[in-house]
Amino acid sequence: MIEEQVNGQEKADQTLPDHVFEDRRLFLKQTMAFAGFTLAPVSFLTATPDDIPIGDHERVKLSVTINGQKRRLSIDPRMTTLDLLREKLTLTGTKKGCDLGQCGACTILIDGQRTLSCLSLAIMQHGKKITTVESLSEHGNLHPMQQAFIKHDGFQCGYCTPGQLMSAIACIREGCAGSDDEIREYMSGNLCRCGAYPNIVNAISDIKNRGQKV
Secondary structure: OHHHHHHHHHHHHHOOOHHHHHHHHHHHHHHHHHHHHHHOOHHHHOOOOOOOOOOOOOOEEEEEEEOOEEEEEEEOOOOEHHHHHHHHOOOOOOOOOOOOOOOOOOEEEEOOEEEEHHHOEHHHHOOOEEEOHHHOOEOOEOOHHHHHHHHOOOOOOOOOHHHHHHHHHHHHHOOOOOOHHHHHHHHHHOOOOOOOHHHHHHHHHHHHHHOOOO
16 A cells, blocks of 8 residues: 555656756755754854954963063963963973873972963963973072982983972972872872882982972
8 A cells, every 4th residue: 555655656756847846956955054044143144254253262461470580471361371381481391291180290380389280271370470390400400309300210201200390399398298108199190101109209208308408
């Protein structure tokens, strides 16, 4: 029964003039186009070509002190502190590891507090003081923590070392280096894929026990 109906419809369609088929196709095209416009946002429909967004955002002013130098910058409000340092200021000592705040390679100090720069927006640092690994050595002399890392082989490939150094300094400054266990707990957010953890702990403990200023 169904077969007879289908065959009958096909025969009926074949008897229709060509212009009817053309009208059907035109009707379908117009219907689909109208449906698309009804779903488009009003701002898009009323925008001129110059108004249509192409990914560019209004830039904002930023005043920040980086490694003792005051900087006034114009930045994209979406820029992270990590990208500000690496891409805009070419301070590439701070590393981009996971970009998810899980490895600690991007650790810096902001107003003396260790911070994951990949998770903080640059605009949030307006008026603050940022310290990166580039500021540790002075007049060609290594920072005591850098010397301790070399002495105790606290690194191998070195990719995570800038973040490790910044966290190690914060560890002592914040009074979290009372024991090896306390140091390990504090430094647990800084990953070392080469497995130099015992040597890093030894380096921090050495500085703490010698009472060196960091």
